[in-house]
Amino acid sequence: MSQKNPNAERYIAIARACLKAINDTAANAGDREQKIQAVYEAIDTAFQAEFKSQRQNVAVMATVLERIASGELSADKTVDLARKTLDQQPQTHGKTRMH
16 A cells, blocks of 8 residues: 555554454464454454544534535535535545555
8 A cells, every 4th residue: 555545554553453463362372263353353443443533524524514404504604614624624535445
């Protein structure tokens, strides 16, 4: 993955968490199913941590869209609110691949 990809840091953090979980379980004695479950849990924890801010951003944008959809704002206020919301969001490029 290119470092230019806006999701590169998230991808790397999740990959590191996966590798750490695999290494940790490989070193421990125990049931194969428990080791697999531990890796799945580590992956889930990493995903939850990395996408927390994205979920918060989506919630903010949904609130803004609800205000705009209410029809109570003037056209100028609608444009201003939309611009302010977009300015607060990280730049993303939807066409880039994760891997």
